Amino acid sequence: MIRSLLIPRRLVMLAILAVMAGLVVAYGRWEWLGNPKYQALIVRGIGNTLILLVLTMAIGMALAIPLGLAQAVGPWYLAVPARVFCSVIRGTPLLLQLFLLYYGIGSLFPGIPGIRDSWAWPILRDAWYYAVVGLSLSVAGYEGEVMRGAFKAVPHGQLEAARAMGMPRLTIFRRIWLPQALHRVLPTLGGETVLQLKATPLVAMITVVDIYAVASRVRSETLITYEPLLLLAVVYLGITGVIVTLFRWFEGRVPQRVA
Amino acid sequence: MSGALLSSTLELLALNPPGWGAVLLWGLWHSVLIAAGAFALGLGIGVLGAYGKIYGGPVTKDLLAVYTTVVRAVPELILILILYFAVTDALNQILVALGREKVQISGVAAGILVLGVVQGAYATEVLRGAILSVPAGQIEAARAMGMPPVMLARRVTLPLMLALALPGLANLWLIATKDTALLAVVGFAELTQATRQAASTTKAFFTFYAAAGVLYLAVSLASTLIFSVLERRARRGQRPVQG
Numbered sequence: 001m002i003r004s005l006l007i008p009r010r011l012v013m014l015a016i017l018a019v020m021a022g023l024v025v026a027y028g029r030w031e032w033l034g035n036p037k038y039q040a041l042i043v044r045g046i047g048n049t050l051i052l053l054v055l056t057m058a059i060g061m062a063l064a065i066p067l068g069l070a071q072a073v074g075p076w077y078l079a080v081p082a083r084v085f086c087s088v089i090r091g092t093p094l095l096l097q098l099f100l101l102y103y104g105i106g107s108l109f110p111g112i113p114g115i116r117d118s119w120a121w122p123i124l125r126d127a128w129y130y131a132v133v134g135l136s137l138s139v140a141g142y143e144g145e146v147m148r149g150a151f152k153a154v155p156h157g158q159l160e161a162a163r164a165m166g167m168p169r170l171t172i173f174r175r176i177w178l179p180q181a182l183h184r185v186l187p188t189l190g191g192e193t194v195l196q197l198k199a200t201p202l203v204a205m206i207t208v209v210d211i212y213a214v215a216s217r218v219r220s221e222t223l224i225t226y227e228p229l230l231l232l233a234v235v236y237l238g239i240t241g242v243i244v245t246l247f248r249w250f251e252g253r254v255p256q257r258v259a
Numbered sequence: 260m261s262g263a264l265l266s267s268t269l270e271l272l273a274l275n276p277p278g279w280g281a282v283l284l285w286g287l288w289h290s291v292l293i294a295a296g297a298f299a300l301g302l303g304i305g306v307l308g309a310y311g312k313i314y315g316g317p318v319t320k321d322l323l324a325v326y327t328t329v330v331r332a333v334p335e336l337i338l339i340l341i342l343y344f345a346v347t348d349a350l351n352q353i354l355v356a357l358g359r360e361k362v363q364i365s366g367v368a369a370g371i372l373v374l375g376v377v378q379g380a381y382a383t384e385v386l387r388g389a390i391l392s393v394p395a396g397q398i399e400a401a402r403a404m405g406m407p408p409v410m411l412a413r414r415v416t417l418p419l420m421l422a423l424a425l426p427g428l429a430n431l432w433l434i435a436t437k438d439t440a441l442l443a444v445v446g447f448a449e450l451t452q453a454t455r456q457a458a459s460t461t462k463a464f465f466t467f468y469a470a471a472g473v474l475y476l477a478v479s480l481a482s483t484l485i486f487s488v489l490e491r492r493a494r495r496g497q498r499p500v501q502g
Binding site: 009010013087088090091092093094095096097099100103104105106107108194197198199200201202205212225226229230232233236237240241 | 439
């Protein structure tokens with residue numbers, strides 16, 4: 001990795017890149033980074049982005065497993081709704097889904113009598129929960145399709161062998177089917193996590209304070225156009241790098257037998 | 260109750276004012292226009308990028324690697340903002356330097372340009388993979404016949420790789436149609452922005468966002484259908500894939 005950078009032409013390119021970065025740092029307007037108010041906001045924003053990413057990937061994958069199973073082997077009354085759900089999620093923009101959830105469905109709730117006094121009202125009013133639901137459903141829709149393929153790709157002989165050993169169906173699922181399907185998905189999961197990371201800034205459109213929302217606020221308060229956007233790009237590049245490295249490390253730890 | 264609800268919904272979605280149906284369809288038209296332009300621009304960038312990545316010199320390869328990596332790692336929303344401001348700024352500075360008036364770039368043109376650059380990075384990767392899986396013998400045979408490079412690309416490489424590239428390109432087209440929604444953030448009058456206006460004017464949020472969802476879904480279902488026909492056509496005469 002390091003050695004591949006030490007070729008003369010790459011050293012020249014790195015030098016050009018360093019000079020450009022130096023110029024941006026030296027001549028750009030970065031004084032807002034020294035403001036403790038913005039520093040606290042940036043930390044909070046990055047934290048919220050990361051929490052959203054991890055939480056929605058986990059919930060989404062948990063939903064994707066039954067969705068994939070229903071599509072792969074389920075009876076028609078489960079397979080058809082699962083397929084329709086996946087098509088709708090994959091066929092409409094996430095931004096629109098978030099608007100529909102937060103402004104559309106969110107605007108219907110106040111019409112229900114007595115709801116303002118119930119325990120659910122603070123949750124129903126908070127954009128954060130709509131963002132979690134919207135992003136999780138999006139993961140479920142895309143990954144449900146992936147899991148369908150993965151469940152179907154597990155060799156039949158494996159399941160038949162387990163059945164011949166007298167394993168109950170649930171044990172077969174837990175010990176043979178699900179682990180092998182997840183194993184197949186693992187190489188694509190890193191890429192899907194990066195895609196999900198790139199989807200998180202959309203939650204800023206429904207007033208959730210993630211790192212994108214923080215940068216937008218800095219831009220509108222200081223009237224600086226480019227520097228907050230560049231910081232954002234660097235932050236997302238950094239998080240992407242961490243995700244890719246983590247998944248590469250994790251994949252290396254899972255035994256892989258290529259037939 | 261439900262009858263009244265239905266008729267008021269139909270009234271909101273009617274094509275003639277005070278219904279907002281025409282506004283939504285106008286937004287849809289802009290969305291499809293921007294998506295088609297961006298897809299075409301992306302294809303152009305993608306073909307050049309793929310050839311550059313395969314046959315280009317070492318510096319070209321490195322620069323293209325930086326382009327595809329950065330564009331695919333940074334959220335589209337942020338790329339759109341950076342490119343939009345950068346392109347508008349650069350153009351106006353050039354115009355001012357030439358002693359001309361500043362211009363406001365039209366929404367459609369800017370959207371096509373910005374999304375096209377994003378699409379180009381993905382298209383480069385899709386097309387590179389497809390070109391690489393064209394049997395080398397076919398290309399070598401054409402070269403042995405003395406075909407010039409451009410004719411070789413036009414007659415052999417591109418038609419042969421089309422069948423392999425189409426599923427990836429279909430995916431890209433769907434991404435393009437959905438990414439146009441992001442342009443609402445910069446205030447372009449495409450479908451999502453039009454829906455937002457209609458919803459906030461009439462306060463019928465649910466109706467309009469659901470209607471826009473149906474429109475997007477119709478576009479994506481129709482596209483899936485068209486691309487499957489195209490793929491069958493591109494595969495004609497080829498042996499079906501075993502498996």
